[in-house]
Amino acid sequence: AQTVTQSQPEMSVQEAETVTLSCTYDTSESDYYLFWYKQPPSRQMILVIRQEAYKQQNATENRFSVNFQKAAKSFSLKISDSQLGDAAMYFCAYRGYGGATNKLIFGTGTLLAVQP
Amino acid sequence: DAGVIQSPRHEVTEMGQEVTLRCKPISGHDYLFWYRQTMMRGLELLIYFNNNVPIDDSGMPEDRFSAKMPNASFSTLKIQPSEPRDSAVYFCASSPGTGGWGNQPQHFGDGTRLSIL
Numbered sequence: 568a569q570t571v572t573q574s575q576p577e578m579s580v581q582e583a584e585t586v587t588l589s590c591t592y593d594t595s596e597s598d599y600y601l602f603w604y605k606q607p608p609s610r611q612m613i614l615v616i617r618q619e620a621y622k623q624q625n626a627t628e629n630r631f632s633v634n635f636q637k638a639a640k641s642f643s644l645k646i647s648d649s650q651l652g653d654a655a656m657y658f659c660a661y662r663g664y665g666g667a668t669n670k671l672i673f674g675t676g677t678l679l680a681v682q683p
Numbered sequence: 684d685a686g687v688i689q690s691p692r693h694e695v696t697e698m699g700q701e702v703t704l705r706c707k708p709i710s711g712h713d714y715l716f717w718y719r720q721t722m723m724r725g726l727e728l729l730i731y732f733n734n735n736v737p738i739d740d741s742g743m744p745e746d747r748f749s750a751k752m753p754n755a756s757f758s759t760l761k762i763q764p765s766e767p768r769d770s771a772v773y774f775c776a777s778s779p780g781t782g783g784w785g786n787q788p789q790h791f792g793d794g795t796r797l798s799i800l
Contacts, residue, residue: 602788604791609793610772610793610794610796611791611793611794612774612776612791612794613791614788614789614790617788658726670716670728670731670739671716671728671789672728673725673726674725675725676725
């Protein structure tokens with residue numbers, strides 16, 4: 568069974584600085600998708616960024632980028648120029664490819680605080 | 684474009700009562716998912732539907748939980764009878780089907796915070 572591990576329950580960053588959130592996963596599949604979701608206090612689940620495992624290039628969305636290391640099964644999220652609005656719980660998620668594997672498997676989350 | 688709509692946003696009820704949570708997916712999305720979020724267990728998938736048909740309900744905790752999707756624009760999650768340990772935030776999400784699994788993300792509703800006293 569696939570698992571997703573986020574080893575940092577809480578992180579803190581100064582406004583305008585850069586922070587990296589860690590995520591590792593375990594799978595025997597070769598094709599899959601990885602996602603980072605953000606959950607602010609409003610409790611909405613907002614997609615931040617996604618990565619296809621068959622793509623070597625790391626995904627980037629404005630100030631958000633990932634460091635995808637397939638061999639190491641690592642998928643970290645880097646937030647550059649942190650803003651107060653980035654404060655939220657961040658969840659890493661895995662989804663298999665094909666078959667009956669449309670489920671998202673979530674990590675336990677990392678609570679990010681942004682200090683002014 | 685309207686997102687996934689869930690109702691109610693908050694529900695407080697007494698143990699033993701029937702609870703019904705409602706979800707309207709994004710129009711055109713073929714997949715609908717129900718999740719439960721608790722501090723202890725994080726986000727768990729309860730059940731998901733494809734074209735209104737339940738595909739995987741292995742996450743449904745017990746027979747007290749049931750879910751239906753009578754049409755493409757509406758789904759319910761019912762708990763009967765409810766127990767205090769069912770207190771959680773319940774999310775509904777939907778995603779398009781693109782003739783394969785693709786990389787289509789799931790779009791979440793705002794969740795229903797359920798409190799069973």
